[in-house]
Amino acid sequence: MPQLRLTYFDAAGRAEPVRIALSVAKVPFEDRRVKFPEFAAMKQGGELPLGSLPVLEVDGRPLVQTAAMLRYAAHLGGAGLYPSDPRAALVVDSVIDTLNDTVSHALTPSLFERDMEKKLEMRRALLAGPLSAALRYVEGLLAESPGPFLTGPTLTIGDILLGVTVQQYRSGALDGLGPEILEPYPRLRALADAYAAHPGVAAYAAARAAA
Numbered sequence: 001m002p003q004l005r006l007t008y009f010d011a012a013g014r015a016e017p018v019r020i021a022l023s024v025a026k027v028p029f030e031d032r033r034v035k036f037p038e039f040a041a042m043k044q045g046g047e048l049p050l051g052s053l054p055v056l057e058v059d060g061r062p063l064v065q066t067a068a069m070l071r072y073a074a075h076l077g078g079a080g081l082y083p084s085d086p087r088a089a090l091v092v093d094s095v096i097d098t099l100n101d102t103v104s105h106a107l108t109p110s111l112f113e114r115d116m117e118k119k120l121e122m123r124r125a126l127l128a129g130p131l132s133a134a135l136r137y138v139e140g141l142l143a144e145s146p147g148p149f150l151t152g153p154t155l156t157i158g159d160i161l162l163g164v165t166v167q168q169y170r171s172g173a174l175d176g177l178g179p180e181i182l183e184p185y186p187r188l189r190a191l192a193d194a195y196a197a198h199p200g201v202a203a204y205a206a207a208r209a210a211a
């Protein structure tokens with residue numbers, strides 16, 4: 001097994017699905033959490049290939065892009081987190097890319113907005129446009145799955161990303177994007193419940209709560 005070190009801020013953010021995928025897949029890794037000054041020094045020192053986090057060092061070689069890390073975690077582990085069936089893999093990848101576009105990239109500007117009214121306006125526009133389209137798309141895919149997950153009874157990296165995303169809305173951590181936005185999506189809510197109850201995910205949550 002390669003030596004893995006995942007570096008990110010001490011927050012869920014983009015690294016959390018990767019941490020959970022590695023944990024569920026029972027792949028040992030160092031969960032390195034840095035504060036902003038340390039990140040700035042790493043960036044300044046040219047340690048970050050694209051100047052951003054997360055970075056996954058594989059036997060010392062820094063690599064970037066969370067979607068690639070998720071697939072890598074799935075390939076390393078034996079937990080079936082990435083489907084071998086090409087069409088099922090397409091569904092999983094499609095959801096991952098959709099969430100990266102809408103939930104991560106489109107949300108980012110509002111995270112840095114300090115004026116609360118402007119922040120809420122940005123999030124209303126996000127919800128009315130790309131976010132609702134993305135959630136409707138996922139709900140439609142779930143309607144075609146035997147459930148409770150995207151491709152059936154087996155948890156995949158796409159479900160982990162969805163589970164983390166839903167937990168973020170349910171936690172109320174994002175002003176203007178609370179649990180009420182999930183109301184029209186019963187299948188997505190059921191997926192998130194099944195995700196939270198998954199033994200590997202529950203074990204990760206318990207270990208974090210005890211840390």
Ligand SMILES: N[C@@H](CCC(=O)N[C@@H](CS)C(=O)NCC(=O)O)C(=O)O
Nearest residue numbers: 013014051052053054064065066067
């Ligand atoms: N496409 C990259 C995006 C990475 C990214 O934007 N990271 C943010 C944190 S979530 C970052 O490091 N921002 C600080 C900066 O770019 O200076 C991925 O999926 O990993």
